[in-house]
Amino acid sequence: MRNLALSDEILMQVEKPARYIGNEVNAVIKDKKEVEIRFAMCFPDVYEIGMSHLGIQILYDMLNKFEDVWCERVYSPWVDLDALMRREKIPLFALESQEPVKDFDFLGITIQYEMCYTNILQILDLSGIPLLAAERGEDFPIVIGGGPCTYNPEPICDFFDIFYIGEGETQYRNLLDLYKNCKKNGLGRREFLKKAASIPGMYVPSLYEVTYHENGTISQRISLEEGIPVKIEKELVRDVTDTCYPDKPVVPFIKVTQDRVVLELQRGCIRGCRFCQAGQLYRPVRERNVEMLKHYAMEMLKNTGHEEISLSSLSSSDYSKLPELLDFLIENCAGKKVNISLPSLRIDAFSLDVMNKVQDVKKSSLTFAPEAGSQRLRNVINKGLTEEVILEGARLAFAGGWSRVKLYFMLGLPTETPEDIQEIAALCNKIAALFYETVPKEKRTGRVQIVASTSFFIPKPFTPFQWAGQCTKEEFLDKAYQTRSAIAGQLNQKSIKYNWHEADVSVLEGIMARGDRRLNQVILKAYKKGCMYDAWSEYYKNGLWFETFDECGISPDFYTREREDGEIFPWDFLDCGVKKEFLLREWHKARKEIVTPNCRSKCSACGAGRYRAGVCLEERREQS
């Protein structure tokens, strides 16, 4: 039987000890003597969050299918165990073998949101790996980062040996072969990293230097090694059907956030909303073959025993074979009492009909994401959802028995005026009024419930809004206050509930998102002062963060300001497929309130066409 890394005394003291014991259904156990490479795959947040992430499940499955590799999982110990491990000097361990991460060949860290940056340092620290890549000797694992935040890796580049830019399915085999080769030939860490820098998609930050203008903006980037690429292009899976996908995902013992089978319908999105980073990074949209999805759906349900399957995609309604897939799932799941969950579905007659079949109408609520209150502002952000469409969807839903509606908006979008904010409240009111018009008194079981939520807009790299300025905390809060008052002034205000996101953490997220190399020292210092689990509001220490900026002599305002058209951004050396000229064009069109059609109706020459994949190969209704 496996021994646990933690003693009974420790496990009995911490909350949810099952987070740390491994041994879950479908977890992969190998004989360590039979493998050449030990890979620790980490999501730097608590187990329940990390276990809900599809990307890790895909890579875990792929790496473990390599006979010479054993990939294990690592998550952030929760604060209670964190304190005990520091006190008792217990090194961080991987779940499967329960052995120290420090002894592994690779530590892969997926970086999904900026607010996990201090947790990356927690992982390194607890593992006993030097926080700075420059201080790591031969005996330490190669620390490699991946995921959406690596599209601006500069604020955390001192902590990583390599960043893998793009989709993980394509280059790991090459990287691991190179590693084995270097080991065999007695080449050290430095030599390996130099060679790795020439594998497509690999960014080795220590091999580059950045110089700055007097005003703080970037002057130039210099490669310190000859022959390594100046620009690093993202990796992309051209065919998302003929590729790896887990048919036996790990089934956690404890309840996690995504406690269900996840079926990824497609990668990318045709919509091109101008605030959305994923919509640009994963271009072009690539659909999986519907037969493949049917096969994996049934296999995963059988192998996990989950009672729910969720269809995952940035915009499920755009998946061309959705009706066929849903018919299949309804037919094959209903008898087995499997629920089908359909996030990111456009509300229309089709989707309501489907939801009627798969969900309990009384319990479920419908979600609309207009993102902005007025049509004018929706044109600015290129959100192709009109008021007519929203109201028609709501009318159909109310007639069909739904009485709960969730609405998502963003505050602080470029060009936003007080009138746009008023329109948020007006739209909520119209939807509430529509309920009372549509549903006769005798059929109502109470008031309609409208829940309006606002988040604060944060400009992200590789979006048309990467040039935009970001609001201050005071501006954000003022906008939330305006929204609240506007809602309170509506006729149906009693039917509308309003929630807004925290403002201070949004400001920090924005700083990190468009930050440069100079932020490494701030993150390091903030961590050493006790910042950790910043994504968890109860642990977020805003005061400590901004005090640290001060001490480092770094002005947060520099990072939230609006950028000039010609400025070199810290992430410009990465090529995400979409060209900067296209993004700039979009930024200018946004301010003229001109919409851009989606990829399926018209090509806007974003640059991703060079991959010759997905939607770029489809016949379009209109070609430009």
Next chain:
Amino acid sequence: MKVRIKFSKYGPVRFLGHLDVMRYFQKALRRADIDVAYSEGFSPHQIMSFAAPLSVGHTSSGEYFDIEVNRFTSEEDLREKLQSVMVEGFDILKVQLLPDKEKNAMAGVAAADYLVSFSDKVPLPENWKAGLMDFYRQESIPVTKTTKKGQREIDLKEGVYLLEVRGEDVYMLVDAGSGSNIKPGFVLETFFEKSGVSLPEYPFRIHRLETYKREENGRLAPLIS
């Protein structure tokens, strides 16, 4: 048809709580493709009843739950199917088709027996074995039991049916009925407190041997006999 399943819990999975064990078996039954009956209503769930919950950290060789199935082949077939989808730490020991009149696992529990061993950190007095037996041989052992509902005066003696020293461990058979159940750790904590020994945190390792029902003749019998 009602079926009773006996399983063991050992190794790392002893750190799973009762609700997580239930969730684990719900998914396991689906993986094993066992045709479990579901309840009616808006959120149908598997018809399932667990016997006495086991505390986090304890191991057991006598855990039980009942399910209702729509189709039944044989006891051995069901046992094999379910065993084939277990992870290390859970073994399916026995399966029994129940007569319709049988009380469900939860309602039928009357007693459970345990083997308790001590952590190295427990400062065991020289003569603890004799002391423990003297403690147990008292006519009555009045103690205050703290439950969710508050504090209650009880006689520990009534709830401990049998207690003996086995090697360096302690065996005991205790009341496990709902409301009147006695925790083995509580019995030993009471003893050490009365002997003036202060215990470290997490002093015991506790293994449940078997869970019992009371038969019509008043005798205790395992939930699957």
